[in-house]
Amino acid sequence: MTQRVLTTESGAPVADNQNSATAGVGGPLLLQDQHLLEKLARFNRERIPERVVHARGSGAYGHFEVTDDVTGFTRAAFLDTVGKRTEVFLRFSTVADSLGGADAVRDPRGFAVKFYTQEGNYDLVGNNTPVFFVKDPIKFPDFIHSQKRDPFTGRQEPDNVWDFWAHAPEATHQITWLMGDRGIPASYRHMNGYGSHTYQWTNAEGEAFFVKYHFKTNQGIRCLSSEQAAEVAGSDPDSHQTDLLQAIERGVNPSWTLYVQIMPAAEAADYRFNPFDLTKVWPHADHPLRRVGRLVLDRNPDNVFAEVEQAAFSPNNFVPGIGPSPDKMLQGRLFAYADAHRYRLGVNHTQLAVNAPKAVPGGADNHGRDGLMAARNGSRHDKNYEPNSYGGPVQTNAALSAPLALHGHTGTHAAPAHAKDDDFHQAGELYRLMSEEEKSRLVANIAGGLSQVTRDDVIERNLAHFHAADPGYGKRVEEAVRALREG
Template sequence: MSQRVLTTESGAPVADNQNSATAGVGGPLLLQDQHLLEKLARFNRERIPERVVHARGSGAYGHFEVTDDVTDYTHADFLNTVGKRTEVFVRFSTVADNLGGADAVRDPRGFAVKFYTQEGNYDLVGNNTPVFFIKDPIKFPDFIHSQKRDPFTGKQEPDNVWDFWAHSPEATHQVTWLMGDRGIPASYRHMNGYGSHTYQWTNSRGEAYFVKYHFKTNQGIRCLSTEQAQEIAGKDPNSHQTDLLQAIERGVHPSWTLYVQLMPAAEAADYRFNPFDLTKVWPHKDYPLKRVGRLVLDRNPDNVFAEVEQAAFSPNNFVPGIGPSPDKMLQGRLFAYADAHRYRLGVNHTQLAVNAPKAVPGGAANYGRDGLMASNSQGRYAKNYEPNSYDGPVETGRPLSAPLPVSGHTGTHAAPQHTKDDDFFQAGELYRLMTEEEKRRLIANIAGGLSQVSRDDVIEKNLAHFHAADTEYGKRVEEAVRALRED
C-alpha cells in the first residue's frame, strides 16, 4: 500500500519537509517558501481561548438507555420508551484552574452530558455536587475572580477565596461539601453527577413538574485525602484523564444510574424553602429518587482538541418535554454558556461534529448563515429569511415546555422568602450526617485554608457561618484555626 503524498493546505505536494528554502547553501531563508510560512502561521494559531471556568477537562462518548417508564412526567422523545438508547458525549472538568492544571485538586467537578436525541441536542450541564456557592448569577464573575489567580501575585490567594465566602453566607453549604471527604474525587469514574439546578419536565397532558437530576456512579464513590491528592498531582497531573482514557481503552466502561426528584409545579410556591435556590437540596423524604436509566461511556475521542476542547454545552439546549425553571443561576447560565462558546469557537460552533445535532440530516434547519467558518450554505435555492414562499423550515407552534407564571413589577428583587429559607441549616444537616472521622478531616481542611488568611475580620466572618450551621461545627473550626495560627 503506497503512502499518501504530504501536501500544503491548498493541496499542492510538498517536496521537502525537512529543510527550509534558502538563498544558497547556508544563506538566509526565503519569503517565497510557502510551505514554511504556512506551517509556522498555522502553528501560531493552534490554540483558542480556553474556558474561563471548567478549562481543564476530559470527555468520552457513550449512550443513555431508558430503564424505567417516566412518560407520566415528560413527553421528551428520548425518554419515552423503556430500552431506548441515545448517543451521548460527556465532558468532566475541574472548575477553577487553567487548562494545564492538575486533576487531583480540591475543586468541584463539572459533569456535562450532551444527549444527541431525535428532537435535537439536549445539554444537561451540572457538577459532582448537588449545590453551589451562590444563588444569583450577578455574583458569578466576582465569585470566580476570587477563586482564580490574583491579578498581582498570579496565584490563588486564601485571602481572596475566604474573603468572598465571608461575604456570602449562602456558600456555607457548598463549602462544607468541598472541604469534606468528597472534595477530591479519586477519578471521574468514581464520583456522582448532578444537574444541580432545578429544571422543568412537562408531560403529554401539559402537566408540569420541577425536576432535579442525580447520576449515581456504579463504580462506587472513591475520594482522595489532601495528602494523597498532593502526591498524585505531583506524579501525574493528568491522573483523571489517564484513568478515564485507560479504563475505556481496556474495555472497563464506566456507568452511572440516573435518578430524578420530581416536584409537581403547584407545590413549589408553598414549599418550606425556595426550591429554585441552587445552594439547597431537596430532602429525599420529601421527593424520593425515581430511577430513569443508565449512562455508559464506551468510546474515547480520537482528538482531544477537536472533540473535548471544542465541545460546547449550553443549558439552553432543551428538547420538547424539558425546559427551564425560575432558578436564577440557571437563568443566567442560559445566556452565559452559549455566549462563551460563540466567543471561543465562533458563531458556527454548532456545525462542528461533536456539537452538531444528529436529528437533522445536513445540520440544523434554520436561517442562520455566514460568519467565520460557515459551512451551512444549504444550497442555492435556500433562503435566509422567514417566512418565505420557498418551502423553507417552519415553526411548529408547540412550546417545548409549560409556561412559567410571572407577576409583580420589574426590578432588582431579592429571591422570595419561604417559611424555612436559611443559609445555614442544610450545611449543619450535612455536618451532622458525618462520622467523627469525616468531621475531623472536614475541620482540618477548612482550618488549613482559613488559617492562612491575613485579616482577622475575614476569619471571624467565616467562623460565624460555621457557628450558625452547627454549634459544635463552629467551635471545632475556631479551635483548629487558632491552633494553626499560634504555631
Template sequence: MPKRVLTTESGAPVADNQNSATAGAGGPLLIQDQHLLEKLARFNRERIPERVVHARGSGAYGYFEVTDDVTGFTHADFLNTVGKRTEVFLRFSTVADNLGGADAVRDPRGFALKFYTEEGNYDLVGNNTPVFFIKDPLKFPDFIHSQKRDPFTGKQEPENVWDFWAHAPEATHQITWLMGDRGIPASYRHMNGYGSHTYQWTNEQGEAFFVKYHFKTNQGIRSLSSEQAAEIAGKDPNSHQTDLLQAIERGVNPSWTLYVQVMPAAEAADYQFNPFDLTKVWPHKDYPLQRVGRLVLDRNPDNVFAEVEQAAFSPNNFVPGIGPSPDKMLQGRLFAYADAHRYRLGVNHTQLAVNAPKATTADNYGRDGLMAANAYARSRKNYEPNSFDGPAETGRALSAPLAISGYTGTHEAPAHAKDDDFYQAGELYRLMSEEEKGRLVANIAGGLSQVSRDDIVEKNLAHFHAADADYGKRVEEAVRALRED
C-alpha cells in the same frame, strides 16, 4: 500499498518537509516558502482561548438507555420508551484551575452531558455536587475572580477565596461539601454527577413538574485525602484523564444510573425551601429518587482538542418536554454558556462535529459568519416566513409556561419556611461521622488559617457557628491552633 502524500492546507503536495527554502545554501530564508509560512502561522494559532471556568477537562462518548417509564412526567422523545438508547458525549472538568492544572485537586467537578436526540441536542450542564456557592448569576464573575489566580501574585490566594466566602453566607453549604471527604474524587469514574439546577419537565397533557437530576456512579464513590491528592498530583497531573482513557481502552466502561426527584409544579410555592435556590437540596424523604435510566461511556475521543476542548455545552439547548425553571443561576447560564462558546469558538461552533446534531439535522436561517461550514443551495431563502417551502415553526412550546407576577426590579428571592443560608450546611455536617467531621474541619482550617485579616476569619467562623455550634467551635479552635504555630 503507496505511501500517503503530505500536502499543504490547500492540498498541494509537499516536496521537502525537512528543509526551509533559502537564498542559496546557508542563506537567509525566503518569504516565498509558502509551506514554511503556512506551517508556522498555523502552529501560532493552534490554541484557542481557554474556558474561563472548567478549562481543564476530559471526555468520552457513550449512550443513555431508558430503564423506567417516565412518560407521566415528560414527553421528551429520547425518554419515551423503555430500552431506547441515545448517543451522548460527557465532558468532566475541574472548575477553578487553568488548562495546565492538575486533576487531583480540591475543586468541584463539571459533569456536562450532551444527548444527541432525534429532536435536537439536549445539553445538561451540572457538577459532581448537588449545590453551588451562590444563588444569583450577578455574583458569578466576582466569585470566579476570587477563586482564580490573583492579578498581582499570579496564583490562587486563600485570602481572596475566604474573603469572598465571608461575604457570601449562602456558600456555607457548598463549602461543607467541598471541604468534606468527597471534595477530591479519586477519578471521574468514582464520583456522582448532578444537574444541580432545577429544571422543568412537561408531559403530553401539558402538566408541569420540576425535577433535579442525580447520576449515581455504578463504580462506587472513591475519594482522595488531601495528602493522597498532593502526592498523585505531583506524580501525574493528568491522573483523572489517564484513568478515564485507560479504563475505556481496556473495555471497563464506566456507568451511572440516572435518578430524578420530581416535584409537581403546584407544590413549589409552599415548599419549606426555595426549590429554585442552587444552594439548597430537596431532602429525599420529601421527594424520593425515581430511576430513569443508565448512562454508559464506551468510546474515547480520537482527538482531544477537536472533541473535548471544542465541545460546547449550553443549558439553553432544550428539547420538547424539557425546559427551564425560575432558578436564577440557571437563567443566567442560559445566556452565559452559549455566549462563551461564540467568543471561544465562533458563531458557527454548533457545526463542529462534536457539537452538531447526530440523530437529526439543524435546519434554520442562520447564515455566514466566521468558519461557516454549511453550504446552502442557491435557491434556498434566508428569511422566514417565506413561500418557498423553507423550515417553519411548529407552534408547540418546548415546555409549559411559567406563571409570573409583581413588578420588575432587583428582588431578593421570596423566602420559604427554612430558607436561611445555614440550615442545610448544618444538616450535612450532622450526617458525618466523627472521622469525617475531623477531616472537614482540618481542610477548612488549613485554608482559613492562612488569611491575614482577623475580620475575614471572624466572618467565616460566624457562618460555621450558625450552621452548627459544634461545627463552628471545632473550626474556630483548629484555626486558632494553626495561627498560633
C-alpha cells in the same frame, strides 16, 4: 497500504518538510517558501481562548438507555420508551484552574452531558455536587475572580478565597461539601454527577413538574485525602484523564444510573425553602429518587482538541418536554454558556462534528448564515429569511415546555417565602450527617485554608457562618484555626 502524501493547506504535495528553501547553500531563507510560512503561521494560531471556568477537561462518547417509564412526567422523545438508546458525549472538568492545571485537586468537577436526541441536542450542564456557592448570577464573575490567580501574586490566594466566602453566607453549604471527604474525587469514574439546578419537565397533557437530576456512579464513590491528592498531582497531573482514557481502552466502560427527584409545579410555592435556590438540596424524604436510566461511556475521542476542547455545552439547549425553571443561576447560565462558546469557537461552532445535532441531516436547519468558518451547504434555492415561499423551515407553534409559574420568585428584593429559606440550615444538616471521622477531616480542611488568611475580620465572618450552621461545627473550626495560627 498506499503511502499518504503530505500536502499544504491548499492540497498541493509538499516536496521537502525537513529543509527550508534558501538562496543557495547556506544562503538566507526565501520568502517564497510557502510551506514554511504557512506552517509557522498556523503554529502561531493553534491555541484558542480557553474556558474561563472548566478549562481543564476530559470527555468520552457513549449512550443513555431508558430503564424506567417516566412518560407521566415528560414528553421528551428520548425518554419515551423503556430500552431506547440515545448517543451521548460527556465532558468532565475541574472548575477553577487553567487548562494546564492538575486533575487531583480540591475543586468541584463539571459533569456536562450532551444527548444527541431525535429532536435535537439536549445539554445537561452540571457538577459533581448538588449545590453551588452562590444563588444569583450577578455574583458569579466576582466569585470566580476570587478563586482564580490573584492579579498581583499570580497565584490562588487564601485571602481572596475566604474573603469572598466571608461575604457570601450562602456558600456555607457548598464549602461543607467541598472541604469534606468528597472534595477530591479519585477519578472521574468514581464520582456522582448532578444537574444541580432545578429544571422543568412537561408531559403530553401539559402538566408541569420541577425536577433535579442525580447521576449515581456504578463504580462506587472513591475520593482522595489532601495528602494523597498532593502526591498524585505531583506524580501524574493528568491522573483523571489517564484513568478515563485507559479504562475505556481496556473495555472497562464506566456507567452511571440516572435518578430524578420530581416535584409537581403547584407544590413549589409552599415548599419550606425556595426549590429554585442552587445553594440548597431537596431532601430525599420529601422527594425520593426515581430511576430513569443508565449512562455508559464506551468510546474515547480520536482528537482531544477537536472533540473535548471544542465541545460546547449550553443549558439553553432543550428539547420538547424539558425546559428551565425560575432558578436564577440557571437563568443567567442560559445566556452565559452559549455566549462563551460564540466567543471561544465562533458563531458556527454548532457545525463542528461534536456539537452538531444528529436529528437533522446536514445539521441545524435555520436561517443563520455566514460568519467565520461557515461550513453549511444547501440548495441554491435556500433563503435566509422567514417566512418565504420556497419551502424553507417553519415554526411548529408547539412550546417545548409549559409556561413557568413563578409564584413570586422573581422579586429582586422579595422576603423569603419559605419557612427554612436561610443560608445555614442545610449546611448544618449536612454536617450532622457526617461521622466523627468525617467531621474531623472537614474541620481540618477548612482550618488549613482559613488559618492562612491575614485579616482577622475575614476569619471572624467565616467562623460566624459555621457557628450559624451548627454550634459544634463552628466551635471546632474556630478552635482548629486558633491552634494553627498560634502554632
